Amino acid sequence: MAETTSAEPTRRDMLYVATGAVGAIGVAMAAWPLIHQMNPDRSTVAAGAPMELDLAPIRPGQIVRVFWRGNPIFVRHRTPQEIEAARKVDLSELPDPQPDSARVKEGHAQWLIVYANCTHLGCIPLGNQGDYGGWFCPCHGSQFDTAGRIRRGPAPTNLPLPPYEFMSDTRIRIG
Numbered sequence: 021m022a023e024t025t026s027a028e029p030t031r032r033d034m035l036y037v038a039t040g041a042v043g044a045i046g047v048a049m050a051a052w053p054l055i056h057q058m059n060p061d062r063s064t065v066a067a068g069a070p071m072e073l074d075l076a077p078i079r080p081g082q083i084v085r086v087f088w089r090g091n092p093i094f095v096r097h098r099t100p101q102e103i104e105a106a107r108k109v110d111l112s113e114l115p116d117p118q119p120d121s122a123r124v125k126e127g128h129a130q131w132l133i134v135y136a137n138c139t140h141l142g143c144i145p146l147g148n149q150g151d152y153g154g155w156f157c158p159c160h161g162s163q164f165d166t167a168g169r170i171r172r173g174p175a176p177t178n179l180p181l182p183p184y185e186f187m188s189d190t191r192i193r194i195g
């Protein structure tokens with residue numbers, strides 16, 4: 021299942037991508053078949069098989085949520101401004117210091133792929149919200165930046181990175 025959000029509230033839309041049921045609203049609906057086609061069937065994913073994802077339909081500023089091994093994963097197409105914001109942070113300010121370069125794959129800085137459960141107690145943070153433009157967790161107020169790093173609140177660590185690799189500039193394999 022996947023969900024997208026946009027940096028612009030007026031363009032915010034939701035996209036549900038799953039190995040089974042699907043629902044989609046708005047422009048993002050066109051993205052569903054492309055993403056869906058590349059996934060193995062539900063039982064195969066549940067067994068932990070790698071999952072391929074076509075990134076081409078995901079616009080700059082959008083965040084798509086997919087599921088792999090039952091875990092939600094955010095796939096964020098970062099804008100140049102979001103990348104710059106993540107890079108210019110003084111690491112001494114971070115509770116869990118990591119440079120932006122350690123959060124993305126070399127040559128693919130526009131793509132941030134992180135597990136979507138808040139590292140406090142597991143809620144799903146809201147994208148493009150909070151003081152740092154990344155995510156805001158509505159459960160207890162943790163805030164993450166555009167590199168998925170914890171900046172404020174009770175979450176102890178950054179959003180973890182799942183295992184993934186780029187198959188091409190617009191295609192990744194998770195797992």
Ligand code: FES
Nearest residue numbers: 138140141157160
């Ligand atoms: S679960 Fe996110 S702040 Fe508590």
